[in-house]
Amino acid sequence: MDQDPIPPTIAWAGDHIELVDQRRLPGELRVLAVYSVDELCDAIRNLVIRGAPAIGAAGAMGIALAWVRGERVDIAASKLCATRPTAVNLAWGVDRARRAPDPVAAALEIAAEDVARNRALGSFGATLLAPGARVLTHCNAGALACVGYGTAIGVIRAAHEQGRQPFVWVGETRPVLQGARLSAWELNRLGIPVSIIVDGAAAALMGSGEVDAVIVGADRVTANGDVANKIGTFGLAVAAGYHGVPFYVAAPSPTFDRATRSGAEVVIESRDPVEILEVAGVRVAPDGVDAANPAFDITPRELVTAYITEHGVFEEASAAFDAANEPGVG
DSSP: OOOOSSOOSEEEOSSSEEEEOTTSTTTOOOEEEEOSHHHHHHHHHTTSSOSHHHHHHHHHHHHHHHHHTTOOHHHHHHHHHTTOSSOHHHHHHHHHHHHSSSHHHHHHHHHHHHHHHHHHHHHHHHTTSOTTOEEEEOSOOBGGGSSSSBSHHHHHHHHHHTTOOOEEEEEOOTTTTHIIIIIHHHHHHHTOOEEEEOGGGHHHHHHTTOOSEEEEOOSEEETTSOEEEETTHHHHHHHHHHHTOOEEEEOOGGGEETTSOSGGGSOOOBOOTHHHHEETTEEOSOTTOOOOOBOEEEEOGGGOSEEEETTEEESSHHHHHHHHOOTTOO
8 A cells, every 4th residue: 555645643652652743834744752741731732733533642642651651640631631622532532541441552542543433434425525526625624633534634535536536625724724734735745636715715715606515624513513613614604504505524423522512512712812913923913902812613503514424424413423322422
């Protein structure tokens, strides 16, 4: 088999964890070695590693790291879970590794399962895309947001591998440009045609008939089907609904959270306003002006055409929950 053009986002290296440093992409592909739970927490907070499935694996590996080092696993768990509150996968990965007799084995299992889930998810989702489909995606829900392969981009990747020749519009995803920096980098390496657009152009493209489907990932799907995802997702769903464009959410089972009843209960992370006030370290806003920087928004279930999981494609979230039926989900 040919080598994957995108390396694993996170890997266990015996006495430390190796992460692709996503802050440096697309300019430099650098792997960062992490030797302590505190270093891993900093890496998660500072977006060295990001994406719900990826930080789920990171949470499990953080517990494994504490266990190997003879540190208190309960303290490590508290530190890790506090880093990014919105994505349910983080607490799921931490809890699963913490409960395991061998946290290292559990972390390795989670990592392997993630890639397998995403490949299955991609295969199911690809059937939704007609040959030559023009797909719009937001933020980065690709291999870099997972251990490997990807969720939303995994669907597009599977369609590409099946010879369906998709074309992708990538929203830049302000303020830290995960779409322009990361999704476009992945798609380019995979040989999938891609064009970056400013976030504000998406509705106009839909209106002119240039988008056949919108596919996004998720940081959490609540019991009623509401979706927490990168800020801007809600607006895309509204525009897609208005223009009659299918709006698909691609998410593996650990992202489905039966314990949270609706999007109203999801804690939305607020990040440093400097991400908005500055670009590449240069202030672009007037001195004395502040900014609000919510990292996520909630898309109501009514705007979701279907949920794509490793178990199939479901129009109702309840069916996706029922299909999962596994420990740690719900």
